[in-house]
Amino acid sequence: xxxxTQSPSSLSxxxxxxxxxxxxxSQGISSYLAWFQQKPGKAPKSLIYAASILQxxxxxxxxxxxxxxxxTLTISSLQPExxxxxxxQQYNSYPxxxxxxxxxxxx
Amino acid sequence: QVQLQESGPGLVKPxxxxxxxxxxxxxxxxxxxxxxxxxRQSPGKGLEWIGSIYQSGSTYYNPSLKSRVTxxxxxxxxxxxLRLNSVTAADTAVYYCARETFGVVSGWxxxxxxxxLVTVSS
Numbered sequence: 001x002x003x004x005t006q007s008p009s010s011l012s013x014x015x016x017x018x019x020x021x022x023x024x025x026s027q028g029i030s031s032y033l034a035w036f037q038q039k040p041g042k043a044p045k046s047l048i049y050a051a052s053i054l055q056x057x058x059x060x061x062x063x064x065x066x067x068x069x070x071x072t073l074t075i076s077s078l079q080p081e082x083x084x085x086x087x088x089q090q091y092n093s094y095p096x097x098x099x100x101x102x103x104x105x106x107x
Numbered sequence: 108q109v110q111l112q113e114s115g116p117g118l119v120k121p122x123x124x125x126x127x128x129x130x131x132x133x134x135x136x137x138x139x140x141x142x143x144x145x146x147r148q149s150p151g152k153g154l155e156w157i158g159s160i161y162q163s164g165s166t167y168y169n170p171s172l173k174s175r176v177t178x179x180x181x182x183x184x185x186x187x188x189l190r191l192n193s194v195t196a197a198d199t200a201v202y203y204c205a206r207e208t209f210g211v212v213s214g215w216x217x218x219x220x221x222x223x224l225v226t227v228s229s
Contacts, residue, residue, distance in 0.1 A: 043203055044203075044216070045217075045219070046219075049208070087153075089154075091210050092212060094167060094213050096169075100153050101154075
């Protein structure tokens with residue numbers, strides 16, 4: 001199985017900050033990477049697929065980059081509604097696997 | 108707007124079978140174009156993909172659960188279902204259904220159902 005490792009595990013930031021979350025795959029996955037946002041008690045919400053393509057309706061302050069083994073999710077200017085947990089997911093090979101999550105908290 | 112809704116018992120006894128159904132609205136499963144997936148989330152193991160099914164009935168499962176899992180589809184009801192047998196406390200989790208958009212080998216999930224908590228306990 002491909003292991004997905006996110007860093008940091010948690011992060012404190014302020015409204016307006018620029019934030020970057022990293023996801024590393026244990027082997028190359030091309031650009032077959034998705035990012036999700038999850039708020040407490042809610043289902044994950046798709047943000048990005050194919051490493052950098054924004055899901056319809058997702059604000060442009062979110063962006064994704066990377067290929068191979070190293071990927072980033074960037075939020076250019078944090079808004080109050082962005083405080084949540086973020087997950088990456090690879091779909092290059094079977095079985096599908098997820099990162100352990102990055103919890104973004106208000107400073 | 109595509110919506111998914113899980114249903115089924117919230118409490119299952121150890122060694123018994125967990126059964127859940129996902130009802131899809133806003134899209135006809137029989138139209139094809141997507142897989143339909145089950146994913147679970149527990150504090151101990153995070154997010155874990157269980158398996159996926161196509162409208163034809165073609166399935167693929169996580170090898171870690173394959174011996175205990177069956178996913179089926181009922182296109183007449185626009186539903187798909189999960190059965191997980193011989194459950195233990197380790198199967199306690201929130202279970203989600205989701206639509207899977209395929210890449211090459213597998214896919215990503217959007218949208219997701221709201222999730223349903225299943226507790227395994229006597």
